[in-house]
Amino acid sequence: MRILLFTCLAGLTLIACAPPAHIRAVEEASVSRGDWPEILPLQDLLNAGNDTASTQISAxxxxxxxxxxxxxxxxxxxxxxxPVIDEARRARLLAALSRENG
Known part of the structure; x- marks a missing residue:
């Protein structure tokens, strides 16, 4: 009985660690949508940084x-x-709230 209880608790703990399906769908969509970044050699990046440092802009x-x-x-x-909303929308929202709250 204890082994069954421990197994169930361990399973529920592992399920709780998994991200929800809607988050996985957003992550997959954002990854598949964009282009992968171009990987540049480190030396080229360092040289580009030195070039911009040498071109000083005036005060x-x-x-x-x-x-x-x-x-x-x-x-x-x-x-x-x-204001975030104008007066007409605010009045409509307040009227709707008063109707809902009776």
Whole structure:
């Protein structure tokens, strides 16, 4: 009896460790959908890094890039501070909730 109980518990434990079917389906779809990355030799990657390090950008260009990035982030922050739903949709949702809750 104890062996049967132990076997059942071990089986249930192993089943609990397996990912659900819908997660496996998403993983398989994402893998089959994309192209495999190209594997490059390490020396080529190191040489490419040295080439970009030797081309310095000016402080003015760095400042312009930084200012542009700051302005973009501020613009995005302003857009995110607005309401998520408009007043008409909010009223419809509240009316539906009051109907459901009686």
């Amino acid at each position: 003015q260009e760095q400042g312009a890039r930084l200012t542009s990035r700051v302005n973009g982030l501020k613009s995005r922050a302003r857009r995110l501070q607005g």
